[in-house]
Amino acid sequence: xxxxxxxxxxxxxxxxxxxxxxxxxxxxxxxxxxxxxxxxxxxxxxxxxxxxxxxxxxxxxxxxxxxxxxxxxxxxxxxxxxxxxxxxxxxxxxxxxxxxxxxxxxxxxxxxxxxxxxxxxxxxxxxxxxxxxxxxxxxxxxxxxxxxxxxxxxxxxxxxxxxxxxxxxxxxxxxxxxxxxxxxxxxxxxxxxxxxxxxxxxxxxxxxxxxxxxxxxxxxxxxxxxxxxxxxxxxxxxxxxxxxxxxxxxxxxxx
Amino acid sequence: xxxxxxxxxxxxxxxxxxxxxxxxxxxxxxxxxxxxxxxxxxxxxxxxxxxxxxxxxxxxxxxxxxxxxxxxxxxxxxxxxxxxxxxxxxxxxxxxxxxxxxxxxxxxxxxxxxxxxxxxxxxxxxxxxxxxxxxxxxxxxxxxxxxxxxxxxxxxxxxxxxxxxxxxxxxxxxxxxxxxxxxxxxxxxxxxxxxxxxxxxxxxxxxxxxxxxxxxxxxxxxxxxxxxxxxxxxxxxxxxxxxxxxxxxxxxxxxxxxxxxxxxxxxxxxxxxxxxxxxxxxxxxxxxxxxxxxxxxxxxxxxxxxxxxxxxxxxxxxxxxxxxxxxxxxxxxxxxxxxxxxxxxxxxxxxxxxxxxxxxxxxxxxxxxxxxxxxxxxxxxxxxxxxxxxxxxxxxxxxxxxxxxxxxxxxxxxxxxxxxxxxxxxxxxxxxxxxxxxxxxxxxxxxxxxxxxxxxxxxxxxxxxxxxxxxxx
Numbered sequence: 001x002x003x004x005x006x007x008x009x010x011x012x013x014x015x016x017x018x019x020x021x022x023x024x025x026x027x028x029x030x031x032x033x034x035x036x037x038x039x040x041x042x043x044x045x046x047x048x049x050x051x052x053x054x055x056x057x058x059x060x061x062x063x064x065x066x067x068x069x070x071x072x073x074x075x076x077x078x079x080x081x082x083x084x085x086x087x088x089x090x091x092x093x094x095x096x097x098x099x100x101x102x103x104x105x106x107x108x109x110x111x112x113x114x115x116x117x118x119x120x121x122x123x124x125x126x127x128x129x130x131x132x133x134x135x136x137x138x139x140x141x142x143x144x145x146x147x148x149x150x151x152x153x154x155x156x157x158x159x160x161x162x163x164x165x166x167x168x169x170x171x172x173x174x175x176x177x178x179x180x181x182x183x184x185x186x187x188x189x190x191x192x193x194x195x196x197x198x199x200x201x202x203x204x205x206x207x208x209x210x211x212x213x214x215x216x217x218x219x220x221x222x223x224x225x226x227x228x229x230x231x232x233x234x235x236x237x238x239x240x241x242x243x244x245x246x247x248x249x250x251x252x253x254x255x
Numbered sequence: 256x257x258x259x260x261x262x263x264x265x266x267x268x269x270x271x272x273x274x275x276x277x278x279x280x281x282x283x284x285x286x287x288x289x290x291x292x293x294x295x296x297x298x299x300x301x302x303x304x305x306x307x308x309x310x311x312x313x314x315x316x317x318x319x320x321x322x323x324x325x326x327x328x329x330x331x332x333x334x335x336x337x338x339x340x341x342x343x344x345x346x347x348x349x350x351x352x353x354x355x356x357x358x359x360x361x362x363x364x365x366x367x368x369x370x371x372x373x374x375x376x377x378x379x380x381x382x383x384x385x386x387x388x389x390x391x392x393x394x395x396x397x398x399x400x401x402x403x404x405x406x407x408x409x410x411x412x413x414x415x416x417x418x419x420x421x422x423x424x425x426x427x428x429x430x431x432x433x434x435x436x437x438x439x440x441x442x443x444x445x446x447x448x449x450x451x452x453x454x455x456x457x458x459x460x461x462x463x464x465x466x467x468x469x470x471x472x473x474x475x476x477x478x479x480x481x482x483x484x485x486x487x488x489x490x491x492x493x494x495x496x497x498x499x500x501x502x503x504x505x506x507x508x509x510x511x512x513x514x515x516x517x518x519x520x521x522x523x524x525x526x527x528x529x530x531x532x533x534x535x536x537x538x539x540x541x542x543x544x545x546x547x548x549x550x551x552x553x554x555x556x557x558x559x560x561x562x563x564x565x566x567x568x569x570x571x572x573x574x575x576x577x578x579x580x581x582x583x584x585x586x587x588x589x590x591x592x593x594x595x596x597x598x599x600x601x602x603x604x605x606x607x608x609x610x611x612x613x614x615x616x617x618x619x620x621x622x623x624x625x626x627x628x629x630x631x632x633x634x635x636x637x638x639x640x641x642x643x644x645x646x647x648x649x650x651x652x653x654x655x656x657x658x659x660x661x662x663x664x665x666x667x668x669x670x671x672x673x674x675x676x677x678x679x680x681x682x683x684x685x686x687x688x689x690x691x692x693x694x695x696x697x698x699x700x701x702x703x704x705x706x707x708x709x710x711x712x713x714x715x716x717x718x719x720x721x722x723x724x725x726x727x728x
Contacts, residue, residue, distance in 0.1 A: 060728055063408075063411070063412050065408070065727055065728045084414075086414070088411075088412060088413055089413075091412060092412070093408070093409065095405050095409055098404070098405035098408070099406070100405070100409070101267055101404070102404070103271055104267070112263050113409065113410075115259050116256070116259060116413045144270075164413075
């Protein structure tokens with residue numbers, strides 16, 4: 001099935017590209033079926049879909065945690081399954097429900113992951129600035145994460161991704177665990193990252209946030225990209241209604 | 256990057272409560288092992304000196320060498336303070352005779368049975384039981400724990416080669432466990448000379464190798480833990496599996512090996528062998544009694560004959576009889592002993608071969624070999640005692656003119672004659688138990704040290720390969 005597509009003109013060479021990306025698991029399950037899309041610098045792409053739709057599979061393919069059965073995932077033109085280490089240098093990642101190292105403080109966690117990402121010249125002040133930017137209070141910076149709430153840990157995870165300063169960012173359910181205020185702040189953070197020219201691919205269940213921040217919204221169902229719309233196309237549209245319609249339409253087509 | 260990963264691992268482990276507890280418990284146990292071991296050595300050394308002095312003292316005033324009751328003693332070994340091995344199980348006292356088989360008695364456990372029940376807290380025990388468990392506690396969730404925390408995904412979202420990551424984990428975990436142990440071990444080593452343990456350069460070298468073997472042993476459980484952690488999805492599963500492996504390695508395999516070997520190779524008991532020997536001796540005595548009877552009939556003592564000459568002739572006859580009987584006894588007993596010993600060797604080889612499936616057994620064998628307290632100690636002491644018996648018999652022969660065994664002392668004379676001079680016990684050759692050279696002991700331990708290395712290599716490769724294939728999602 002071809003997705004219903006109304007796309008904005010690309011603003012630059014895509015940093016994230018899925019080209020006929022297909023993943024069939026060893027047990028025969030089709031995780032992703034010939035999915036193609038691209039995310040240019042300064043664009044936010046939101047993948048919507050239920051559980052098992054293929055959102056996390058797509059992100060895993062970009063991270064080369066799994067290899068595609070067909071097609072390619074590219075980061076800044078680098079095919080991820082062929083040159084994974086080079087591709088990962090261009091990627092930052094925020095995972096859903098990351099616990100990080102509970103015996104490390106926020107600063108220690110940031111320091112480790114920043115250095116792991118090749119950033120060795122940051123100071124503690126840099127870490128503090130980023131933590132404040134993601135909304136983590138200063139008094140928490142030197143506390144061990146074992147006492148953190150889910151939302152506080154998520155903020156740390158986002159700070160780690162920001163520190164890497166990679167041109168492309170993958171966000172897997174980034175607002176999961178955030179309270180409404182923190183989710184609101186996160187949207188502003190995404191907007192500022194977009195302004196910095198980052199290409200952002202975000203998987204989410206949150207239709208409201210997706211419509212608010214995304215330049216492109218893709219709806220996925222059972223491994224298929226069933227709809228793709230630009231932000232402009234969605235102005236005045238009820239995305240929730242569209243989502244339900246496209247999901248239902250797809251189900252009918254399959255039936 | 257490798258350094259960063261090692262540092263992270265170190266900091267992650269050192270920052271935990273379990274590390275603080277482990278460090279505290281290990282420090283106390285290790286220092287206690289050194290202190291208690293050193294005190295035991297002091298006591299054993301004092302007992303040894305006292306027993307030797309008492310042995311000489313009880314001979315003072317005696318006028319005949321035929322009446323002495325001489326004992327030899329196994330001196331305490333300095334490294335037995337830390338690796339007791341079988342040193343507490345074997346008899347340390349041997350009643351010396353010019354003829355016949357020697358028996359050792361008065362083992363430490365025989366004298367203080369309570370220690371046989373609970374054994375001693377020595378360095379080998381601490382490594383074998385306590386530290387191996389801690390090694391598992393440190394590394395059972397090395398890989399799957401990272402997956403559960405989501406840090407594995409986050410780490411591999413960066414340009415991190417898997418081989419560096421797993422290597423960093425292994426090295427970091429090993430350093431986190433090994434480095435803090437060095438502090439109490441070094442303090443313990445400083446305590447040894449301060450507490451009067453006579454350590455020579457060879458002893459220090461062997462102690463260093465015991466500690467190295469201990470670290471290799473910990474390495475086995477660390478690499479195994481990382482390996483199993485990379486084979487399983489959940490840390491609770493890997494912990495359970497490792498606990499089962501630990502129980503088998505530490506408790507089941509060594510005991511089963513002895514049981515299996517005991518069933519497979521039958522070795523007659525000492526009582527059985529002694530029964531055979533006694534029966535043979537009784538038969539020889541019976542034959543000799545008949546010969547003595549014949550001697551009396553063939554050489555009747557006339558009323559007016561020279562009593563001294565007759566007695567001299569009878570003594571010579573008895574001496575020859577005794578020598579011939581001893582030769583037969585030695586030959587027969589030697590045959591039985593050799594047969595038993597050969598079977599024992601086969602049984603031991605089989606038991607040790609099976610036991611070596613367990614790294615715990617391998618470490619025990621390596622450390623006791625190095626400390627000179629392995630199974631060989633018993634045989635070495637027996638060999639030294641048998642060798643000394645020959646020197647002692649020669650000495651007694653020179654002093655008494657008799658070959659020992661059934662000795663007759665005849666004294667004739669009148670009351671005006673000067674009383675006999677007391678013997679000088681210090682004339683007697685001294686028994687010196689020479690521990691084999693450090694080179695020999697190290698060579699004996701090389702197989703097991705090599706096996707510990709092999710275990711490390713196998714589990715390391717296992718962990719490495721398993722992690723290269725590990726699903727980090």
